[in-house]
Amino acid sequence: MADNYLEKQYEAYQARKAAWEKERKYGKKPSPMKRPKTLEKSTEGEETPPVSTNLENTI
Template sequence: MADNYLEKQYEAYEARKAAWEKERKYGKKHSLAKRPKTEEKSKGSENTPPITSHPESTI
């Protein structure tokens, strides 16, 4: 095994971490706007029948 293997691995890790933090800090901003709900989805949820806890027990 090569000398200073762990040290080299740790240095590579620190470089990847620094690059990730820089990208996170200065990267592309995500929009926080949400899409409006469609009427179809809201209508479908209102017509859903209630769920019973144990349908087999109602014999």
């Protein structure tokens, strides 16, 4: 096996992790205008239809 294999792999991991954390910390934040409005659409003007039951067929 190669010498210092695990040490090199761990150093590469630490470098990737540091780059990821830096991007996460200083990256662009999504603008509020681009957020999906799924909750607003689902509550506006939509009502659940009444459930009709046929009691004659259940007896």
